[in-house]
Amino acid sequence: MARITAGVAASHVPAIGAAMDHDKVGTDYWRPLFEGFTWTRSWMAEQRPDVVILVYNDHATDFDLRLIPTFAIGCADTFQPADEGFGPRPVPPVTGHPELAWHLAQSLILDEFDITIANELAVDHGLTVPMSLMFGKTEAWPARVIPVVVNVVQYPPPTGNRCWLLGEAIRRAVLSYDEDLDVQIWGTGGMSHQLQGPRAGLINRDFDVAFLNRLVTDPQALRRIPHIEYLREAGSEGIELVMWLIMRGALGADVKELHRHYHVPASNTAVGHIVLEPTS
Structure with a gap:
C-alpha cells in the first residue's frame, strides 16, 4: 500500500532559482537562506521518496486568463521546465507518475472534488525552485513528481478549509493505491510578501512565525483564516499559504516537526520552510 511519509513546505521565490543557476549560493546575501536547507537535503537523500505530490501555483505560465482551474493535476509522463521570459531554467525535466496521478484524479473526482486533468503541462519556478532547494543541482531528479496546481492568482482562490479538505482527500487516495510507494507531499509558495502597490515589499x-507554529500546534485554526486576513497580514501574494494547508491536511491529525527554517528577505519575500512527519 502507498503511504504518505512526510510533508514539506517551502517558499518558491524565483530569485532563489536564479541564485542557484548563476552560482550565487555562497554569496553573503544568499548563504544564510541556503544554509537552512542543508539539513533537509541530507534528510531527503536518506529518505529517498518514490513520489512527491507537489502542490504549487502556476504564475500565468501554462495557465493564463483564458483558462484558470481552481485545482489541476498533472498526469503526464514528463513535465518540461517552462520558459518564463528568460528561457527555461537549466534543470532536468520532471518525471511524472501517470499511474498514481490517474488514480488520484479518479479518487478525488469520485470524492466530489472537481479536478482538472492536465495531460500536458510546463512547470514554472513554483515547482522547480522547491525541487532545487530539496535536491540541489542534479542531472536527474531522484523522485517522480505529481504536480497539483492551485489557483492563487485570479480571484477567487479556494479557501483554506477547501484546501485542507483536498489534502485529506489526497491522503485517502494515496492510502487506497495498492503499490508499495513512499510518497511525500509538498506545499509551496509564501510566506508573507506583496509584489505591487503601496505595500510592495511587505x-x-x-x-509567518505564528503560521509555522500553528501547522504543528493548532492546524485547525489555520483552516478558518479568511482571504481578507491573508491580504491584510501577509500581503497580496500571501494567499499562497493556503497551498501549505493541502500538505498539512494530507498528514492526518498529529505531526512531529523535524526541521524549520525562516529567513528574510529573499528578494522581497519572507522564506519559510518546514518538514513534518505524520504520527497518526
Whole structure:
C-alpha cells in the first residue's frame, strides 16, 4: 500500500532559482537562506521518496486568463521546465507518475472534488525552485513528481478549509493505491510578501512565525483564516499559504516537526520552510 511519509513546505521565490543557476549560493546575501536547507537535503537523500505530490501555483505560465482551474493535476509522463521570459531554467525535466496521478484524479473526482486533468503541462519556478532547494543541482531528479496546481492568482482562490479538505482527500487516495510507494507531499509558495502597490515589499514576521507554529500546534485554526486576513497580514501574494494547508491536511491529525527554517528577505519575500512527519 502507498503511504504518505512526510510533508514539506517551502517558499518558491524565483530569485532563489536564479541564485542557484548563476552560482550565487555562497554569496553573503544568499548563504544564510541556503544554509537552512542543508539539513533537509541530507534528510531527503536518506529518505529517498518514490513520489512527491507537489502542490504549487502556476504564475500565468501554462495557465493564463483564458483558462484558470481552481485545482489541476498533472498526469503526464514528463513535465518540461517552462520558459518564463528568460528561457527555461537549466534543470532536468520532471518525471511524472501517470499511474498514481490517474488514480488520484479518479479518487478525488469520485470524492466530489472537481479536478482538472492536465495531460500536458510546463512547470514554472513554483515547482522547480522547491525541487532545487530539496535536491540541489542534479542531472536527474531522484523522485517522480505529481504536480497539483492551485489557483492563487485570479480571484477567487479556494479557501483554506477547501484546501485542507483536498489534502485529506489526497491522503485517502494515496492510502487506497495498492503499490508499495513512499510518497511525500509538498506545499509551496509564501510566506508573507506583496509584489505591487503601496505595500510592495511587505513582510510580516509575526504572522509567518505564528503560521509555522500553528501547522504543528493548532492546524485547525489555520483552516478558518479568511482571504481578507491573508491580504491584510501577509500581503497580496500571501494567499499562497493556503497551498501549505493541502500538505498539512494530507498528514492526518498529529505531526512531529523535524526541521524549520525562516529567513528574510529573499528578494522581497519572507522564506519559510518546514518538514513534518505524520504520527497518526
